[in-house]
Amino acid sequence: MGSGMIARRDHRVRVIARRDLSPTCFALELLTAEPLEAVPGQFGMLTCGEGLDPLLRRAFSLAAVRRHGGGTIVEMLLKEVGRGSGALRRLAEGATLQLIAPLGNGFTLATPGTPPVALVAGGIGLPPLLFAAERMAAGGAPFDLYLGATTAAELLLVDRCRAAAGDRLVLATDDGSAGEHGTVVAALERRLDAGTAYARLLACGPDPMLRAAARLARRRGLDAELSLEEPMACGVGVCLGCVVELADGHFVPSCKEGPVFRAADLAARWSE
């Protein structure tokens, strides 16, 4: 998997844009004063405001980073699920926050001339895969992008996904209101049945989707990399709260050894 050799630091960031993407999801654009580089799959720890409640930062995958003047615009896609994400959704533009980034490892991307990879995104699992898609599209690397959600209204940033993936974008919704009817992993399986070949799957989304992707990969003898979301207190390797169980029985912190894991390295419950 991609290594994060770029130094992490605590950036003061300004919220320069905030917009709703769906009934539950929204995007934040954060401007750093210093350059920030990252690879797709890496994440940042973002404060939710000044007060002591909510107390902890929240971990969010980076959806895009682009240079802007002497700094960097960091794009994050968030789902409002609780107090922290709720506070972030109600922030005024111009508010300042703190962001420790980049953290963790990244996906193993395709390069030009290598076999394509399948990017599989479920719901708010899109950010690291959008980052991967846009970076691979810019570099001429081959990939297909599978984007799934519960309903058409919850499919995020479809135009951006199409701009990156072109006709290699496959949409799926649980209720059939857009794209193929059913899960995004089922849509992927139909392509595999039809003879499409991939070097590996890169996936991010809710746990049931990731387990389905891992099972599919195992049945087809495909390598899979999963971006996991674990409850995280510090994000920088000291709290040991975010551990993931590996196949060898050890618990490793997702913030340091992940958040991207090879499915084959994870405890059996991920692919059974």
Next chain:
Amino acid sequence: MSVDLATRVGSLALANPVMAASGTFGYGLDLVEFCPPERLGAVVSKGLSPRPRIGNPPPRIVETAAGMINAIGLQNIGVEAFCRDALPELCRRGATVAVNVFGERIEEYVEVIGRCEAAGGVAAYELNVSCPNVVAGGMEFGHDPVQLERLTALCREATKRPLWVKLSPNAPDLVGTGRAAVAGGADALTLINTLRAMAIDADRRRPVLATKCGGLSGPAIKPIALRMVWEVHRALPDVPLVGIGGIETGRDVAEFLLAGASAVQVGTAIFRDPAAPLRIIGELEAFCAGHGVAAVTELIGGLQ
């Protein structure tokens, strides 16, 4: 005005009263780019056992109102790896290192101290007798004054360096356990460890944590920690205390010193901001300057 931030915990001199608490700062070198360990009063290592421990299954943490509950289960690399991989560099950097010691049996506590004594460079030992998240050891010593005195006495025989005992707020008799630790030879008491606590997911009708219960930390527990430091200081006024519990600001440090602590530890605040101890030192200095306090030691036990 310039403020003298130096303090002492018993015989141990500290450049300032702010330490990083065990379990929140790794092995002292994990956050160097945010918080160089040599700039703190001391760093307290993650609880070390004779051999590595894999810890509890996840989920291990949950955020609660102005706090969090953890059940890490003392996952650690073991004393051998600490002495080999972290301690020499901490000493080279000039950090003051306290080792948090954990065992399931008394002999294991003694073994950890013995290994560190052989390595050299440790400034103090802090006995962890108050972890609420392990099945054996820890809290069972911290809740029983007879066992605690015996454990402390045997550890006392293993080292001449300062020996601190970290008290459990869950013990039925806090002052009694503190007295037992001192009777066993403790030089100072650290208080408080986390409060045994629980979070429930009503949607799933299950405890949030895999271990069901864990330890509560963060600003939510600060008033309890202050009360306990104050009570122990009143009962044992000659015993140096290290205050810990929900410290987020320099003003919080001043409150703990006034209650009777000679120094403090910052823990959960580091999870939110890995540079928090440095910010807190600066705020404490400003607090003292703003209140005409020339030496931070003037605050210790100064509650009126």
